[in-house]
Amino acid sequence: MSFTRTLRVVGSVVVAGALLFGSAPAASADQIRDDQWPLKAFDAESVWKVSTGKGVTVAVIDDAVNGSHPDLKGNVLPGKDVSNGGAADHESVNDHGTSMASIIAGHGHGAGNAQGVKGLAPDAKILPVAIPGEDDVPDPNAESLADALNFAVDNGASVINMSLSHPVLTEKEKEALSKAIKKDVFLVVGTGNDGVGRLGQLPSYPGVVAVGAVDKTGKVWDRSNYGPETMLAAPGTFIRSAAASKPYRLANGTSDATAYVSGAAALLRAKFPDLTAGQIANRLVKTAGLPAGKEGMKLPDPHYGYGFIKPYSALTKDIPTGSKNGPLKTPQAEPSTAPGGATVAGSSGSGNEQATGQKDSGLGMGAIVGIAVGVLVVVGIIVLVVVRQKKNDRNGPPPGGFGGPGGGVGFPPQPGGPYQQQGAYQQPGPYQQQPGAPGAYPPAPPTQPPGQ
Template sequence: MSPLTRAARNRAVGLLGAMAAVVATWTVAAPAAQADDMRSRQWYLDAMKADEMWKVATGKGITVAVLDSGVDSTVSELRGKVLPGRNFSDAGEGPGRVDNKDRDRHGTNMALAIAGSGAAGGVKGIAPDATILPVKTGDFAFNGWGPTFKGIRYAVDNGARVINISSGGVADEASTADWLAAVDYAHKKGALIFAAAGNDGIESRSYPAAVPGVVAVGALDTKGKVAKFSDYGSHLALAAPGMEMPGRCTDNKNKYCAFKGTSHATAIASGTAALIWSAHPDWTGNQVLRVMMETAGHNGPVPSKYIGYGSVRPAQVLLEGKGNPGDPNVNPLLAAQGGGQPTTSKPSEPSKASQTSPSPENTGASGSDQVKDQAAGSDEGGFPLWAIVASAVAVVAVIGLVVAAGVRRRASTDA
């Protein structure tokens, strides 16, 4: 697929890239103090009962491929956890080169959310003992989708059971067959692919989230409700935390920033799959996905175009033993989708507000806020109220918002 034109690129990044970079930075002098401070910011770990789950499983033995901007394995939380990987990007060092460079730290932050160790008071991932396979695919607007197709095949050929793609955009009819072939290849190798829904708060179908069998992930806020910026549609499969997510700042990797976006939500969903799979290594990807869908938290119709089958709740599987793995050879998402083909029509255009760096007050699609403003999980192993309130208070007390203009193609807001 040839690179997109500048106009098409603007439309693509406006559709699924982050809206405005609304971030909060913090720097703590002493590592011990930073450790306490960081955990208070990772509100979702308490909400998901992470400490209890880690007594059962930690993601050990599961490789998660991060198809993104690269992964910096030198940050403290990722040391010894990142495989060499491969660079399929046409930019920078050139295709095939293996390196630790990640200029905008998007891929690094996805890896942290999935498998960060928490070392030196840093970010701890939902599956802290999982292994990261970095696959550098670059910006599709410049490189086309080719690097991503190659990256998917490379990932599964090199042991990845879970593939995280926290980005997306427009794909034309010519690329549909390539998408189907790449996803089918991963499924036949037993892998699961998770992809970000997008951050314009509109109903849209972007790639690869719209490809049948790909687990499209929406974002939840700190109250366990659908985030106003999270894109939605009938293809949505699951939802996960995507607000006030800590990571390394884009402009200074030695500082931490708060991010929001379906990028981080996708990483949490990928990490959840790794966590469950490490507890049940004999399960197939189909069985892991089935229990994730069966135990997802929801209030209302299932599936919902806002949260799919609901919010990821690994505690239901690991602590309560819930979820029937079922047939190892049947993909539950494809079965639910009727084995249909992806639409080749272009996603809905982003709103004018999303293209002009909106403030936190005017993000999302106001016409659907009333419907979207619903709890995505119950208080049974989902997002307990006490954890949400305590964490939200801690976050509000320490975070100052800084609005930075600019739109990126990544499905999270960056510093």
């Protein structure tokens, strides 16, 4: 099965519009770095004083990556091409994987690394895992995504970036996603670039962080897919990144937004190594921002989720650790067959609730009382039946026998459901600027690239 990359290339266009996210552009000796408006928006220089993603491995399931690019050299591991075998760090034709890798962990080049593309987590390592693209002819029997996920998990990735469109999941792919979630891997997926109000099975899968794209003003990109599963948004228009077939590219897409969220997750995993993936998501959600005029909206919103990421705030604000799963749902377990052929259904929910009916291998007081009441009821019924039977032995059964509707009283099912919290991650106030970001928020939106 081939996969659609969720990014659109922009032609030669001028990056226009005011920065809602942060400071005005500063003078730089390199135009490529100047084009990276998200770094200015995030006040990346302040971010990197707190965390650079050092020690974190981010798997990029995508095209293979050009690990020799001057902005990536040394940050790309060999990885694997799961369809064709071999490493995945020598790409020279397909650009998408290299683009995502550079947004996440590019380090630039030249004096002081001031030239070229710099990623949000410049000291993170990229584990490239290549899968077939739109133009490839894959083995119809291959399970590329499942194999890629398993390879990433087995080779130390704590964040997995999936900037791709994959509408329907196979059972093997669901198993691989569930394995990654159980291994506490932070999974990030783009919502897609069709501008439609529905998400495929991959971004909708419980435990996955689905990401939409916003522009420089914080407004949702008009081609960003949306739905109730959207959790976060990030910069996704006029994004400058490295490439494999040429030095650099400029593009729109939820792919780019996904890569920025993966970069932010790498920063947080380096800063807070003891936090679970759900608790990392909690920090991103609790510190997310909304554009002017949208502060009072009900969250999560189908377009914004809980808002666009603010990495510096996520790294530095005093956020309660929260539950293990945070805002992430847990996958529903597949039914399994018990001894004797009985089917045991799985459950879904946040995973934070204690299993009902058992604690420390013993029964709770409520269960004991319930059993005692049930025993008394059964004894009463037996006595009543015996008495009636003796009477009927004398008088004979009524016409039609002793039949009648059955019945009984049982315990209602316990609610599962997604993670819930008072306030539902409502943002208390307007978007706050990053440190060192003077000025107001001009309302002028950027010019959209023609034909995109």
